[in-house]
Amino acid sequence: xxxxxxxxxxxxxxxxxxxxxxxxxxxxxxxxxxxxxxxxxxxxxxxxxxxxxxxxxxxxxxxxxxxxxxxxxxxxxxxxxxxxxxxxxxxxxxxxxxxxxxxxxxxxxxxxxxxxxxxxxxxxxxxxxxxxxxxxxxxxxxxxxxxxxxxxxxxxxxxxxxxxxxxxxxxxxxxxxxxxxxxxxxxxxxxxxxxxxxxxxxxxxxxxxxxxxxxxxxxxxxxxxxxxxxxxxxxxxxxxxxxxxxxxxxxxxxxxxxxxxxxxxxxxxxxxxxxxxxxx
Numbered sequence: 001x002x003x004x005x006x007x008x009x010x011x012x013x014x015x016x017x018x019x020x021x022x023x024x025x026x027x028x029x030x031x032x033x034x035x036x037x038x039x040x041x042x043x044x045x046x047x048x049x050x051x052x053x054x055x056x057x058x059x060x061x062x063x064x065x066x067x068x069x070x071x072x073x074x075x076x077x078x079x080x081x082x083x084x085x086x087x088x089x090x091x092x093x094x095x096x097x098x099x100x101x102x103x104x105x106x107x108x109x110x111x112x113x114x115x116x117x118x119x120x121x122x123x124x125x126x127x128x129x130x131x132x133x134x135x136x137x138x139x140x141x142x143x144x145x146x147x148x149x150x151x152x153x154x155x156x157x158x159x160x161x162x163x164x165x166x167x168x169x170x171x172x173x174x175x176x177x178x179x180x181x182x183x184x185x186x187x188x189x190x191x192x193x194x195x196x197x198x199x200x201x202x203x204x205x206x207x208x209x210x211x212x213x214x215x216x217x218x219x220x221x222x223x224x225x226x227x228x229x230x231x232x233x234x235x236x237x238x239x240x241x242x243x244x245x246x247x248x249x250x251x252x253x254x255x256x257x258x259x260x261x262x263x264x265x266x267x268x269x270x271x272x273x274x275x276x277x278x279x280x
Contacts, residue, residue, distance in 0.1 A: 032106030034062030052096030
């Protein structure tokens, strides 16, 4: 068997038809569950009757308010620190055994602007939007590969497959998050580890309200539909059942991706035109 840089054996041949993923009777962990998309996904996951649902968030009071009516376990976690992700995983294992599904959903918008954004803002975006997914995979892959079963989900953004014109740190970190998920799927898919990456466009959350303060960012975000968190949560369930790598709640995103891939010069011209109009 070949080994990856993480030391986990790869090169397995796995029969996906033999073991479809359902959330019922599974130990499921979700970060960023205190508000927005995370809260809606937590509520939707609970309806699937998992064996255990462990919800993490930086805001303990917020995640406790979500967890209590769902009968879930709430854990305070700063996903920008590897030790805290390890602690969350340990709590989940103590609570209900091996983890079946880990949804690394927490994220930050980071600072607006381009290269002039402060280094601290870039660093935070990188730690939370990228390294949190790396650290979760590092901790979970050995047990998932050993038993030939497991699901790693992560939230990136439509900005990860397109671009968020008003925020370079966000765009770069979300592109990296998609690339990470893609690599994990290629490398561990045949070992029985499913990987999905959620890439929504505009969703009615506090993060969206912040992004709309910039007219250029607002023009891009509002060029397509604004979805409710519950609609995104439903897309996640559908995506899991279909074992879909890219979960795209906004149908228009796939069309933009197709144009970008087939005619990148045309796509760039269109994006520059959008930015010019917003600035005017």
